[in-house]
Amino acid sequence: MGIEIKNPMEDQYGNSKDNIFIAFKDDGNYLGSSYVYPNTNHRQIEEIPYLIFMDINLAENMDKSLEAEVKQLLFDKVFLRAKELREERPDLNARIYSGFQYNMENMNFYIKNGFEEDYSIIMEASIDDGFKYTLPKEVEIVDVNLEVEEELVDYKKMYDEIFISPVDMDGFIEQSKRACFKSLYFLVQGKRCGGCTIFQDDTFGYIETIYVLPEARGKGIAKVILNYIFNYFLVNGLSQTKLEVWELNKPAVSLYKSFGFNEIEKNLMFPGRNI
Template sequence: MNIEICNSEEDKHGNSKENIFLAFGDNGNYLGSAFTYPTINYHQVYETPYLIFISINIGDNMDKPLSDEVRKKLFDKVLLRAKELRRQRPDLKARIYSGFEYNKNTLDFYTKNGFKEDYSIIMEAVIPKSFEYILPEKVKVVDWKINSEQDFMKYKAMYDEIFVTPLDMEVFKEQENQKHFKNLAFLIDGDLQGGCTFFEKDGFAYVETIFVLPEKRGKGLSKIIINYMFDYFISNGLNKTKLEVWQLNKRAVELYKSFNYIEVKKNLMFPGITL
């Protein structure tokens, strides 16, 4: 079968059409697609701020030889484009990567094509039952309510600016149903400084997010947030806590270690190449 790769004629998701590729067969039948999306993120990966994500999606009902051929042709095209994007910012250290969720077949494909394994780290800590913390008077903590789609989109815009993995509304709604769910905002003089999201999961106080707005960093707020969470956990009978962090986010890893979090597991995710 002859496989034709072309750029998308429309751009529906805020990406450049030159970054979107479609694969078609002899009869114009759809075979698959790929895209690359560049972003600059100093918040989670300070040392490698230029992140270029690539994704490949193969159509249904194809035999394995054809599926493998389509995937490889799309990969070659999208990787070439990702490298072109990388050259546009020679001043920044860059990483071309793929995959937010673990999938062995996908991981095997990327590693066979020159990408290196990367990890997210599962960390756990045991909080002493005698732990107590008094919040500084200048800091106010409020529930950050997401009551409408407009609220969610505003929150998502801020979230996606800070975190590598985009916020998913369905996942967020599922978390809201968990016991002890809290989405908190930390304010000083009425001004938003940072926040966190956590809930109970499998007997652990699971920390989904901790963030401090870029312009508010360097004042110790992340430690205030963690201390506040630990106090809340202990007050509600939870002395074990767990979180997941990208290993490239070295600042966050060191912060969590300072609160006695230890690495208990690695997930193979985010295969990529650093340029």
């Protein structure tokens, strides 16, 4: 029985159809898909700003005897396309990577294909009982209004331009149901400069995201945001805070350490390779 891999007739998710591959048996049954998209991101990994994400998804209830072959065929197609995309930006250091919930089978597959292990770091900090912070007068805080569709669309557009992986809007909405949830914009003299999303996770104040817009970087906005978060958590009875950061994002790791965050755990994720 043959396997055919082809591009879709049209793309439904904002990606080029040349970057999407779908596998079928010769009887027309769907077997799986893979896709790749490039992202130029000078914030999260300063030394490697050109990041090319790829992923593979196999059909549920597939014949087990076909899984390995289909996965490798989809990988070969999408990896070749990733290398073509890389050639479009020869001026930048580039890395191809794949994100997934870690499991040994997936990790072994990517390592077999020349990828390396990457880590995310879980970090925790204690907030001193006497900590207090007052926002500078020129800084204004605005909540993202989850009830307004236009604001959610605007938030997603901004987030996807800043972060390596697109925002999971369903997960974002679920987070909004947690205690101490805040998704905030920080404005300086009326102009949006950065923001954060935070909530309570067990007994911790959890920092989901902190970001500073490119035009506002180098002006201490991230420190303003972190100080505000610490104050907010403490006022709400949370003296411990936690976050997760990609180990390769060295500026962020350094910033968090300067605020007393310590590494407590590493997670294997985002296997990748520089090209």
